Amino acid sequence: MDDIVEDEATSQYKVTAGELRQFVERYERLDQEKKDIAEQQK
Template identity: 60%
Template sequence: MRTNPPSEGLHAPKGLGKSNATVMESSRGEKMSDITNDAYNVTAEELRQFIERFEHLEAEKKDIADQQKEVMAEAKGRGYDTKVLRKIIALRKRTPDDIAEEEAVLDLYKAALGME
């Protein structure tokens, strides 16, 4: 976790004027920027925690995407068609009724174009 002072780079949420910003000291002697309004009480530390949690999730998302690429590369190396695998994965996420409806419309369009 970063150890920058909590008051660095703090900006008030949209709509809050600079006059509402004050610097306070916590019970541990740390300086905290508090921006207050009737509906808001934002501290730099809380804001930093939200941002760091989001950044951590972004990193996890990238790791998962990399793992998915590795799985597809492995499947391709074993001779599987990854385009078809991706279609099957997408189909498994859908309901049978949704799939049947799409197939019926596809068949109708193909028949209209003389493709059957």
Template identity: 65%
Template structure:
């Protein structure tokens, strides 16, 4: 196969563009990961402050998880939980 400088140049340009785009994706992901870690650190600080003021952080986390859930799903789960507890004599 004959060497074609134009073909070689086109391939190199395509490679450079792809490498730049890939680098952008990686750097964007790394930036988001750093932001995520910063937020996690801030959440830990909030819980540490709540604990320092005497609140039970385990319960706070459960309340936060419940607030995220769909109200109907939560009500159904609580109804089933009550039924199971009653069946076991836990009420």
């Protein structure tokens, strides 16, 4: 039974890691867009 709980926790962690990766990638893209816009305004 402990194996089942551990497997569920592992699968939840993988989903969370994927979501975190997407969030960071989106943040980096938005940051780059912000820099590009600031450069265009100069």
